[in-house]
Amino acid sequence: MLRLIGVKKTFNPGTVNEKKALLGIDLTLNEGDFVTVIGGNGAGKSTMLNAIAGVWPIDEGEIIIDGINVTRLPEYRRAKYLGRVFQDPMTGTAASMQIEENLALASRRGLRRTLKSGINSAERERYKDKLKILDLGLEERLTAKVGLLSGGQRQALTLLMATLKKPKLLLLDEHTAALDPKTAAKVLDATDKIIARDNLTAIMITHNMKDAITHGNRLIMMHEGRIIYDVSGEEKKSLKVSDLLEKFEQVSGGEFANDRMMLA
Amino acid sequence: MDIRLLFNALPGACAQGLIWGIMAIGVYITYQILDLADLTVDGTMCTGGAVCVMMMLSGHSLPVSLLCAFAAGMLAGLATGLFHTAMGIPAILSGILTQLGLYSVNLRIMGGKANQAINVSNYPLLVSLRYIRDVPFYKNAIFVVIIFALLITAVLYWFFGTELGCAIRATGSNPNMSRAQGINTNVNKIIGLMLSNGIVALASALLAQYQGFVDINMGRGAIVIGLAAVIIGQVLIGKLAHNFASKLLAVVAGAIIYYIVILNPNDLKLLSALVVAVFLAIPELKNRYFNRAPKKGGGGNA
Numbered sequence: 061m062l063r064l065i066g067v068k069k070t071f072n073p074g075t076v077n078e079k080k081a082l083l084g085i086d087l088t089l090n091e092g093d094f095v096t097v098i099g100g101n102g103a104g105k106s107t108m109l110n111a112i113a114g115v116w117p118i119d120e121g122e123i124i125i126d127g128i129n130v131t132r133l134p135e136y137r138r139a140k141y142l143g144r145v146f147q148d149p150m151t152g153t154a155a156s157m158q159i160e161e162n163l164a165l166a167s168r169r170g171l172r173r174t175l176k177s178g179i180n181s182a183e184r185e186r187y188k189d190k191l192k193i194l195d196l197g198l199e200e201r202l203t204a205k206v207g208l209l210s211g212g213q214r215q216a217l218t219l220l221m222a223t224l225k226k227p228k229l230l231l232l233d234e235h236t237a238a239l240d241p242k243t244a245a246k247v248l249d250a251t252d253k254i255i256a257r258d259n260l261t262a263i264m265i266t267h268n269m270k271d272a273i274t275h276g277n278r279l280i281m282m283h284e285g286r287i288i289y290d291v292s293g294e295e296k297k298s299l300k301v302s303d304l305l306e307k308f309e310q311v312s313g314g315e316f317a318n319d320r321m322m323l324a
Numbered sequence: 325m326d327i328r329l330l331f332n333a334l335p336g337a338c339a340q341g342l343i344w345g346i347m348a349i350g351v352y353i354t355y356q357i358l359d360l361a362d363l364t365v366d367g368t369m370c371t372g373g374a375v376c377v378m379m380m381l382s383g384h385s386l387p388v389s390l391l392c393a394f395a396a397g398m399l400a401g402l403a404t405g406l407f408h409t410a411m412g413i414p415a416i417l418s419g420i421l422t423q424l425g426l427y428s429v430n431l432r433i434m435g436g437k438a439n440q441a442i443n444v445s446n447y448p449l450l451v452s453l454r455y456i457r458d459v460p461f462y463k464n465a466i467f468v469v470i471i472f473a474l475l476i477t478a479v480l481y482w483f484f485g486t487e488l489g490c491a492i493r494a495t496g497s498n499p500n501m502s503r504a505q506g507i508n509t510n511v512n513k514i515i516g517l518m519l520s521n522g523i524v525a526l527a528s529a530l531l532a533q534y535q536g537f538v539d540i541n542m543g544r545g546a547i548v549i550g551l552a553a554v555i556i557g558q559v560l561i562g563k564l565a566h567n568f569a570s571k572l573l574a575v576v577a578g579a580i581i582y583y584i585v586i587l588n589p590n591d592l593k594l595l596s597a598l599v600v601a602v603f604l605a606i607p608e609l610k611n612r613y614f615n616r617a618p619k620k621g622g623g624g625n626a
Contacts, residue, residue, distance in 0.1 A: 113504070139506035152504070154497035157490075165494050168487055169506040175483075178490035221505070 061261040062089040062229055067111055067121035081107040083285035084121070089229070089263070094255055096272040097265045098304065099282035100312065105265045106147075108282070109231045112263075114138045126228045140170030143222030143260075145215065145235040152218030155207035159198060159217065162206055163187045166221035190220055194250055212243030216250060223254050230255065230262040237267060248275070269301045283311050334584065335456045335466060341583030342469040343451075343534060344549055345576030346476060347527035348557075351550030352575050353520040357484070358496040362517060363419030364404045365524045365550060367426025368397045369543030372525025373532030374433040377442045386448055390529055396433075397525025398518040400426060405514030430540055441537040449533040465534060472530065473576050476523060481569040483519075492516045524550075545596065552599040553579035555606060 069082040082104050089095060097105050111118050112125075114135040123131045125141045146152050153162050164179040164187075184202060191199035194216045198209075206214060215235055222230060232251065236244035252275060255262050266272050272279055278292035279299065288311050291299065347369060354362040372393040379389040400422055407418035434440050444452040451465040461467050483489045494502045495512040502509050524546070532538040557571075557578025565574040585595065 134508075135503045136506050136508045139504055142504075144504045146500075146504075151498070151500050154494045154501055156497045157493060161490060161493075165490055165502075165505050165507070171506075173487040173491045173507070175486045175488055178485050178487050 061091045061093070061126055062087070062112070062263075063122070063124040064088075064108075064112070065122040065124070067108070067123065068119045069107060069111055069116075070119055073119075081285055082111065082118070085111075085285075085287060087280070087287060089261055091261055092259050093278055094260075094262045094276035095264070095278045095280060096276045097263060097280050097282060098267070098269060098272045100308070102284075103282040104285040105282050106233055107285075109144075109233050109263065109265065112138075112229070113142055113144055113231060141228040143225075143227030143230040145218045145222050145230075145232050147234040147237050149211035149214040149218070149238055152221065153206045153214050155205065157206060158203045159191075159206055159209075160184060160187055160202040162217065163190075163221060163224060166224045169225050190224065193253065194220060195246070210243075212239050212247060215239060215243075216247050219247065219251060219254065223258060223260065226258055226260070228261065230260050232262060232264040234265050234267060236271075251275075269304050273299050273301065273304070281307060283308075336453060337583040338580055339451070339453070339456060339465040339469060339534065340531075341580030342466065342473060342576060343527055343530045344583065345553060345579035346469070346473050346530065347524050347546060348550045348553035348575045348579045349473075349476060349480070349572050350520040350523035350527065351547065352554050352572065353480075353516055353523070355551065355554060356496075357493055358513060358516040358520075360408075360415040360496075360513065360517070361419070361547075362401075362404060362520060363416060363547050364400055364422045364426070364517070364521055365419075366543045366546045367423040367430065368400045368521045368524045369528045369531075369546035370430045370538065370540060371396050371400055371426055371433065371543075372528030373538035373542060374430050374440070374528075375525070376529035377440050377532050377538045378433055378435070380442060380447050380449075381440065386450060390450075390526065393525045393529035394522045397528070398522040400525070401518035401521030402514060404521070405517040408517075409510035409513055427540070434538065434540065438541075439537055439539040442533070444533075444536060451530055451534045452536065453534055469530065473573075476526075477569050477572045477576075480572060484568060488512075488515070548596055548599070549579070549582065552582050552596070555599070555602070556581050559606070 064085050064087040067082055067085040071077070071079040071081055085104075085108055097108070099105050110116070112123055114130065114133060118131065121131070122129060125138070128141070130138045130141070144152070154165070157165075160179055160183075164183060167183065187202065188199045196213050196216055198213060198217065206217065209217065215238075219235065235251070236247050239247060248271065251264070254260070262276070264276065273296070277296065278290070279296050280287050280291075281289035281304070289307055347365070351362075351365060354360045375396045376389045376393040379392055380386065384392075403425070404418045404422040407413045407421055408415050413421070431438070442449065444454055451468050453465065455463050455465045484493060491502070491507045492512045492515060494505070494507060495509045496516070499509045502512070528543065531542065554575050555578070557574035557576070560581065561574040561577055562571070565571045582599070
């Protein structure tokens with residue numbers, strides 16, 4: 061479903077701020093794979109997702125989604141194949157627009173925006189049903205401005221928007237990191253449900269190692285712009301947090317022990 | 325101020341305020357919906373009138389002239405849009421560049437003269453300051469411009485409810501989210517700028533007819549008046565305006581209030597400066613006294 065071949069990216073090349081963010085990423089995802097990604101700060105996790113989403117062009121390599129080479133497509137054209145949820149709850153929704161308008165925007169992802177009405181009554185009923193899955197009472201507030209919602213509600217709404225039109229690949233960039241533990245659990249639960257229901261292929265970045273182990277069927281660990289550990293199936297199921305920590309200390313020489321991941 | 329003077333000048337101020345209100349609707353599209361400060365309007369506020377007057381002087385009909393004025397405004401918006409998106413120049417600077425260039429373009433449109441007059445007795449003008457009193461109501465400048473403003477409001481209300489219109493609103497509200505939802509933010513910004521400047525050019529065409537001439541300087545400071553109208557409308561009547569159409573009408577009302585307040589033209593510069601000061605202070609005052617949920621989201625990169 062997704063193939064990354066030798067993807068490289070350097071920010072601010074040739075300056076004092078030069079940062080080699082991705083040093084050749086090779087990754088192949090099969091249909092239905094749900095991959096969790098862990099790694100310390102600056103390991104290149106978000107950079108990898110942004111490369112796939114096309115936020116900026118990559119320096120080298122190829123990105124292929126379901127047989128379509130998207131390496132040179134701009135962000136808004138790749139959006140057709142991708143569902144995205146961001147770390148910052150403010151990023152995924154339009155605050156000055158209504159809940160139903162946000163959903164209507166998302167349901168037209170990848171389609172031409174014409175002079176037809178932006179939202180119709182049949183859609184509204186459908187959105188109501190979809191919002192019920194989130195169990196946040198949003199189905200009664202279709203015309204409320206999204207800016208009035210809490211971070212958790214906005215994140216749940218973004219998740220719904222990302223999956224409203226079935227994406228070929230769902231990209232979750234630490235989408236529960238900014239939420240309180242209770243809300244985070246709720247959003248994560250909804251994520252699991254939707255991925256299982258629609259049999260989605262997904263990549264989820266997380267700082268919580270326990271989440272990384274309990275969710276998904278495959279786990280990859282990144283360090284300094286490379287994938288250093290890739291585990292799936294039974295082997296992944298038997299992983300423990302201590303195994304991951306040990307793995308990390310091996311590659312980073314112990315520096316990882318004081319990273320915020322420890323707390324998870 | 326002599327109260328009789330006020331009453332005498334009131335209808336004229338209303339008509340002029342209404343025309344500037346249409347112009348302010350254009351400013352509202354860029355400033356509020358697209359979240360861009362577009363300074364092109366200072367130039368477009370002359371271009372529309374120049375095109376309309378010159379075409380009518382050369383024998384074209386009123387509707388064709390108005391349509392061409394609208395198209396000319398859209399072209400100016402397109403120029404600013406391309407400066408901003410294709411060439412990556414900041415929006416404010418793009419607007420200033422177009423505005424500067426338009427000065428020469430406007431002079432050329434007006435045949436190299438700094439102003440051109442058009443006489444309402446010889447040409448079938450839509451509005452004129454002579455049609456304020458003692459004319460049948462359908463010829464009254466105030467009535468005609470009100471109809472015009474309502475028509476534009478209705479069309480915009482429809483447009484911003486369409487898929488395309490929603491995409492433009494999303495672009496202004498949160499560009500990151502918009503691109504993630506497959507919206508080409510650059511194209512939408514250009515469409516918004518074109519629409520905005522088209523409307524400003526229409527207002528310019530109306531103003532030129534109303535005052536009976538077009539002048540190279542008639543657009544000077546237009547952005548300030550437009551912003552003032554938007555702000556006055558929001559502060560004074562914004563509470564009553566809940567849907568999009570009534571928000572646009574509040575902007576028009578803001579422009580009328582502005583023109584009634586500055587009945588004495590000698591006070592213009594002082595009042596304009598004060599309005600700008602208030603306008604600059606509003607975000608701060610709003611935060612201090614009305615602690616409401618933030619209106620705009622998005623911003624920072626993922």
